[in-house]
Amino acid sequence: MSETGIELGAAELEILRALWDVGPATVRQVMNHLHERGRDLAYTTVQTMLTRLEQKGFAVSNKADLAYVYRARVSRERMSRSRLRVLAHQLYDGSAGPLVLQLVRSERLTPQELAELQTLIERLDGKDRNTGRQRR
Amino acid sequence: MSETGIELGAAELEILRALWDVGPATVRQVMNHLHERGRDLAYTTVQTMLTRLEQKGFAVSNKADLAYVYRARVSRERMSRSRLRVLAHQLYDGSAGPLVLQLVRSERLTPQELAELQTLIERLDGKDRNTGRQRR
DNA sequence: GGAATCCTACTACCACGGTAGGAGGCGTGT
DNA sequence: ACACGCCTCCTACCGTGGTAGTAGGATTCC
Incomplete structure (x- = not known):
């Protein structure tokens, strides 16, 4: 259902x-x-x-x-995404932002994870700018 | 149980x-x-x-x-943390890193959220360095 | 004061998930 | 030949969560 x-x-x-x-x-x-x-x-x-x-x-x-x-037959990653998406919907109308913030704030990440996250963000940031999505 | x-x-x-x-x-x-x-x-x-x-x-x-x-009687944030923690345990032995990475990679965050995340990370990064915990 | 409306309290029912037992088949060592 | 161990198949049982009906007290509306 x-x-x-x-x-x-x-x-x-x-x-x-x-x-x-x-x-x-x-x-x-x-x-x-x-x-x-x-x-x-x-x-x-x-x-x-x-x-x-x-x-x-x-x-x-x-x-x-x-x-x-x-x-x-399903990967851990797929399951992970799925569960996270459900959670995002149940709690925040589908927005993932709050979840991410929560996690980073309250769960200790390793330096490696932080670094990885860092570069990931930079990449996204760049893409957003290049793509020109919503250029004012 | x-x-x-x-x-x-x-x-x-x-x-x-x-x-x-x-x-x-x-x-x-x-x-x-x-x-x-x-x-x-x-x-x-x-x-x-x-x-x-x-x-x-x-x-x-x-x-x-x-x-x-x-x-x-419980806040949305508290529930959020709790659910995320459960998920981290169910899927990754309690480590939150993979979840964060998943979210940032596959769920589109708004520029604001990205920015917020950014500063959050910097703050954590700084703390890690000061604390002297394994400085790469 | 009776009808309509709202509220609470109680009971019910079904599907599903968690857990497992029993019956019976097949191979192997003695 | 048989007992032992391992395997599959089927059945079962119970708790809980999702959904709701009914009964009966209180309030309001004419």
Whole structure:
């Protein structure tokens, strides 16, 4: 019903994340990975989640001789963008500015990140000027 | 169970947002506001949501002669930070950098926002240097 | 004073997400 | 041949969130 397009619960996202972190993996591998991170889920729970992820189009599986191997079908970046966009709409009518400001202000970025951000901004700044968009 | 601390569904958030947008309001006022924005909810639905928001501590109400007036108890900024933090954890182990980069790269910021971001970064940069924390 | 209108309180219902158990198939070591 | 381990498939159960109806008190309007 909602326009979000992407509908994943927190636990499902956790599983998808495991796929991002370890790459293509079987149910057992995903489960083991989660156990290592202190997340204790039953084998079948992980299985259910992976199945649902596949049904929803966020993962694909193919049979490798012993068991099915699951692979993420959406990138972490894509998910990230999507979630951020939803958030921007939910809180600020779609504007991303406030979110960025919030993040930079309240979450400590590493010097590298700051530098990267810096150059990124300069590039955008330049483009805006060159493009002449809204030249008064 | 989860560590998020903040547990609000999309619809609940919508209602809370109405409180942010219009300020303290009665059930009916919130409903009207939503209707104007094209969101068609029954009176009692809005009422239920407001009640739940209050139960969860996100709003308070007090009786003004005719009806209860609800008021948000958490700010949009606080919610924003919270959601962003959750997202950072879900996707990047808590690091905010990638989110910021994503936002700046894929969501168009206004010149003002860019400028503000710029000065913000400079300020942080300066602080980092003064603090002497790993000067590149 | 009865009708219309507004409000609150309570109850309900369904979908979905989180979690998992059981049944049954297949390979492998003894 | 069988037990053990691993795999898949199906089913289930419960909590919560989204949405709303109904009952009944209060106010207002003729």
